[in-house]
Amino acid sequence: MVNLIKNEWMKIFRRPGTFVMIALLIVITCVIALFFKSQEDTNNGAVEANWEQTLKEENMALDRQMSQSQSKIERDLFKKQIAINGYRIEHHIPPREKYNVWSFVKDASELITLAGLFTIIVAASIVASEFNWGTIKLLLIRPINRMKILLSKYLTVLLYALFMLGILFVFSGTLGAILFGLPSDPQPYLNYYNGKVAEQNIVIHLLIYYGLNSISMVMLVTMAFMISSVFRNSSLAIGLSLFLLLTGEQITSLLALKFSWAKYILFANTDLMQYIEGTPMLEGMTMPFSILMLLLYFALFLFFSFYVFKKRDIAA
Amino acid sequence: MEPIVELKNVTKVIKGRTIIDKISFQVNKGEVFGFLGPNGAGKTTTIRMIVGLMAITQGDITIGGSSIKTGFEDAVRHIGAIVENPEMYKFLTGYQNLIHYARMTTNVTKQKIAETVELVGLTDRIHDKVKTYSLGMRQRLGLAQCLLHEPQVLILDEPTNGLDPAGIREIRDYVRRLAREKDMAVIVSSHLLSEMEMMCDRIGIIQDGRLIDVQQIKEFVQASGTAFELEVTPAEKAAVILQQHYPEARPTYSRDGVTIALPKQEIPSLVKLLVDQEIHIFGIKEAGKTLEDRFLEVTGEKGAAGRG
Numbered sequence: 001m002v003n004l005i006k007n008e009w010m011k012i013f014r015r016p017g018t019f020v021m022i023a024l025l026i027v028i029t030c031v032i033a034l035f036f037k038s039q040e041d042t043n044n045g046a047v048e049a050n051w052e053q054t055l056k057e058e059n060m061a062l063d064r065q066m067s068q069s070q071s072k073i074e075r076d077l078f079k080k081q082i083a084i085n086g087y088r089i090e091h092h093i094p095p096r097e098k099y100n101v102w103s104f105v106k107d108a109s110e111l112i113t114l115a116g117l118f119t120i121i122v123a124a125s126i127v128a129s130e131f132n133w134g135t136i137k138l139l140l141i142r143p144i145n146r147m148k149i150l151l152s153k154y155l156t157v158l159l160y161a162l163f164m165l166g167i168l169f170v171f172s173g174t175l176g177a178i179l180f181g182l183p184s185d186p187q188p189y190l191n192y193y194n195g196k197v198a199e200q201n202i203v204i205h206l207l208i209y210y211g212l213n214s215i216s217m218v219m220l221v222t223m224a225f226m227i228s229s230v231f232r233n234s235s236l237a238i239g240l241s242l243f244l245l246l247t248g249e250q251i252t253s254l255l256a257l258k259f260s261w262a263k264y265i266l267f268a269n270t271d272l273m274q275y276i277e278g279t280p281m282l283e284g285m286t287m288p289f290s291i292l293m294l295l296l297y298f299a300l301f302l303f304f305s306f307y308v309f310k311k312r313d314i315a316a
Numbered sequence: 317m318e319p320i321v322e323l324k325n326v327t328k329v330i331k332g333r334t335i336i337d338k339i340s341f342q343v344n345k346g347e348v349f350g351f352l353g354p355n356g357a358g359k360t361t362t363i364r365m366i367v368g369l370m371a372i373t374q375g376d377i378t379i380g381g382s383s384i385k386t387g388f389e390d391a392v393r394h395i396g397a398i399v400e401n402p403e404m405y406k407f408l409t410g411y412q413n414l415i416h417y418a419r420m421t422t423n424v425t426k427q428k429i430a431e432t433v434e435l436v437g438l439t440d441r442i443h444d445k446v447k448t449y450s451l452g453m454r455q456r457l458g459l460a461q462c463l464l465h466e467p468q469v470l471i472l473d474e475p476t477n478g479l480d481p482a483g484i485r486e487i488r489d490y491v492r493r494l495a496r497e498k499d500m501a502v503i504v505s506s507h508l509l510s511e512m513e514m515m516c517d518r519i520g521i522i523q524d525g526r527l528i529d530v531q532q533i534k535e536f537v538q539a540s541g542t543a544f545e546l547e548v549t550p551a552e553k554a555a556v557i558l559q560q561h562y563p564e565a566r567p568t569y570s571r572d573g574v575t576i577a578l579p580k581q582e583i584p585s586l587v588k589l590l591v592d593q594e595i596h597i598f599g600i601k602e603a604g605k606t607l608e609d610r611f612l613e614v615t616g617e618k619g620a621a622g623r624g
Contacts, residue, residue, distance in 0.1 A: 003419035010416065015407050134403030138461065141367045142420040143393040313330075314369040 004144070004152030005159070012122060012160060021118040025164065026171055029108055033175045036104060055085045080192045087190055087197040100183040102202045104176035108168065109210060115164035116217035116245060123157040123224040124237030127309070131232040136314055150229065150309045154302070157225055161217065165210060191276070209273075216270035219294065220245050222301045229305040256282050269293040318345050320394070320501045321366065321469055325375035328361055328525075335361050338375065339527045341520050343501045345468070348491060350516030350533070351505035352611065358525040359505040360400065363473045366503070367397050379469060393421070396467035400474060402458020406447040410438060410457050413446060414464060421465040429464065436460045436490075452483040459490060470494060470502045476511055488515050509611050523615050543577040546590075547599040554595045561589060575603065 012018050059082050066078040087093070127150070130136040140146060188199035220241050227237035248267035256262040263269075263282045269290035274280050319342040328336040336358045343349040353359050364370040366377055368384045368391070376383050382390035404413045414433070418424035433442050436456040446454065455475070462470060472491070476484040492515065494500045506512050512519055513533060520530040548554045555569035558576055567576040578586065583600065590597055 007416050007419055010408070010412065011405060014405075014412065133405065134401065135405060137369060137399045138397075138403065138417070139420075140369060141392055141395065141397050141399070142417065143389045144420055145389060311371070313371060314364065 001148065001152060001155075004149065005156050008126065008153055008156035009159070012126075012156070018122075021121070021164075022167060025111065025114060025118065025167060028114065029111060029168065029172050029175060032108055032111070033104065033172070033179055036099065036107065037179050052089050055089055059085050083192055083197050084190050093187060093190070100180050101173060101176035102183070102206065104180055105169065105172050105206055106209065108172035108176070109206070109213060111168055111172075112165065112210065112213045112217060113245065115161070115168055116214075116220060117242060118164055119157065119161040119217065119221050120224045120241045120245065121238055122160050123221045124228045124241065125234040126153045126157060127225070127228040128232050128234035128237060132234070140314060146310055147306060150306055154222075154225060154305070157221060158218070161214070161221060165214060169206075169210060212272045212276075215272060215294065216245070216248075216267070219266060219270055219297060219301075220248075222298060226301040226305040230308045260284075263289075264293065266293070266297050319343065320345050320380055321503065322378045323362075323366070323375070324377070326362070326365060326372055326377060327374040328358075328365060328370065329373045335525050336365070337525045339522070339525075340375075341527060341530055343469070343503055345501050346495055346499040347518060348495045348502045348504060348516045350512040350519035351503060351522065352509065352512055352519050353505075353507065353522035354615070355507055357522045359507075359522055360473055361525075362522070363397075363399060363471055363503070363505055367395055367399065367471060368392055369399065393465075394468045395471060396462030396465065396469070397471035398455075398458045398462055398473060398475060399471075401477065402454055402461065404446045404454060404457055404461070407445065409445050410442040410449070410453075410460075413457065414442075414460060417461050418464055424464050432460045432463050435463070451478055452480070452486075455479060455483065455487065459487075463494075466498075468500060470500050472502065472504045474506055475504060476506065476508065484511065491515055521611065521614055529614055543575055543603045544583065545573060545575050545601050545603045546597065547573045547601075548590065549596050549598075553593070554590060557589065557593055557595070558586075562586075 062078045062082050062085075066075050066082075069075050069078065130139055139149065142149075187202070189202050189205040191198050191200045191205070223244070224237045224241035227240060228234055231237070244267070249271070252262055252265045252267040255265065256268060260282065263285050268282065268285070272287065272290060275287045275290070280286070321343040323339055323341050326336060326339045327334065339358075339362060341349075351359050351362070361370065365372050366379070366384065368388055372385060376385060377391075378384070379391040380394040384391040404410075405416065408416070411429070411433075414429050418429060433439055436459050438453065438456055438460065441449065441453060446457065449457065470491070472487075475487050475491075479487065488511070491502050491504065495502050495517075504512070504515060516533050518530065518532055521528050546554065551569060551573050555567055555574050558565070558567040558574060562576065562578065562582075565576050565578050567574050576586075580602075587597060587600070
């Protein structure tokens with residue numbers, strides 16, 4: 001299996017396209033870093049002397065707004081903000097800290113979508129290309145079960161995703177440390193969950209943040225892989241997956257306004273952050289429900305990929 | 317003679333259409349078996365079933381005693397194959413391509429790769445990208461790819477397609493040498509008859525998905541006996557005379573003279589007969605039937621019988 005993954009890895013990294021992807025990821029991270037750097041000068045993030053007073057006033061204002069608010073989502077949002085502000089006052093953690101490496105890593109994590117996009121391209125072509133090149137014939141007449149070959153391809157895709165995320169995390173971390181500096185006194189992240197506020201180490205928080213943000217990426221990558229394996233068409237796989245990557249959540253939230261069955265749609269469940277930091281898209285959705293739905297979709301995608309690949313007559 | 321590949325009543329049905337209809341044959345070690353048939357007769361489909369690229373609807377194929385259906389990995393371990401054109405990864409070098417395939421089998425050493433490259437004569441160019449290779453070089457790389465793990469069965473589907481005469485000859489020599497020296501069984505498919513005549517020991521003829529004949533190549537070519545071409549004038553008169561005396565030999569009249577199928581010992585009396593009738597004889601030569609004539613004959617006859 002290790003040899004098979006080595007093979008797939010070689011086939012990915014011997015093509016120039018892969019390096020274009022890595023270069024793009026790095027260049028865009030740089031551009032964002034420079035943008036934030038230029039902003040930094042005007043916004044030096046000095047802590048106001050009377051920040052406790054300000055927060056108290058803000059909380060009072062929020063309280064008023066909450067009592068007037070009609071929507072539950074809005075009220076939950078206010079409640080969260082009040083709780084966090086309260087915690088700050090109580091434990092003497094000023095709200096604004098100088099923009100530092102961790103703030104940048106968090107901002108740059110928006111680029112996970114880009115890493116996802118590149119991984120989708122790889123996933124979409126890893127099976128379909130073998131058919132296009134005609135190399136599938138020579139690949140499948142080795143004394144290795146087809147299932148193992150497909151599994152090695154899927155694992156390679158996941159490895160590639162991890163690789164891209166690794167690049168993003170390490171590079172944005174390094175760049176952030178150089179441009180914005182390490183905080184002398186790193187502040188914990190204040191996590192609001194189930195009405196309680198808790199402190200969390202910022203690095204751990206970022207890793208969790210990365211992990212949860214990667215879920216929708218993994219799901220779409222798996223879907224692209226399925227389309228690639230079932231239809232042997234990389235354009236279709238890339239097109240459809242990218243479309244859903246960019247619009248899936250918006251479409252789902254639109255549907256969620258009208259229909260309650262929207263909660264069964266993949267994209268209503270990909271964002272597990274909604275249970276930790278915000279409020280669920282739909283009433284009645286819980287973390288276990290979403291995890292169950294994700295596993296269900298995941299199993300379904302993989303089942304189709306493997307079943308069709310196993311049964312296929314190689315005639316091309 | 318030890319059979320290594322065995323097909324038993326192999327049938328393939330695609331979308332209700334029977335593509336391959338109960339084909340059975342065996343291929344022995346050290347033998348070059350030719351698989352002959354017009355385009356679309358089912359050669360490639362049969363070969364794809366032998367190597368496990370296509371599922372078998374009915375019947376079974378065993379290679380070295382293992383069924384390709386139930387023991388795929390064990391069966392296919394004995395096989396090295398090129399199915400149609402040897403498509404390699406063009407963005408990799410020849411060597412990387414071979415490493416790629418070597419990783420997928422057990423016990424292929426760097427040493428073995430170097431030997432194989434030497435054997436197919438690619439040593440100079442092996443570290444160049446495959447996209448810079450000529451078709452002949454790709455074909456040779458394809459051959460290297462299927463010889464790496466020292467298979468007992470070599471399967472070549474249309475190996476000479478698109479090659480120039482020198483390339484064709486090269487492939488032919490490799491194939492004969494491998495069968496002889498390594499006791500390999502070779503299965504070659506082609507629609508080029510002259511090719512097969514020079515390469516194969518035995519041929520199976522396939523038409524419309526049915527195997528209509530399996531014969532030793534020599535027997536096959538000789539089966540119809542010998543014919544003689546007579547260069548005579550006036551040819552028309554000669555044809556009439558011969559028709560009277562040898563009606564069973566079916567003399568045919570053509571632009572150059574008369575062709576007649578007769579045993580050799582009949583020739584002196586035939587000459588005497590023609591001389592007596594004042595026909596000028598300029599020459600008599602033996603015309604061995606080619607595989608091509610024979611092939612058209614067989615497919616014509618059996619095809620008609622099959623359809624009728």
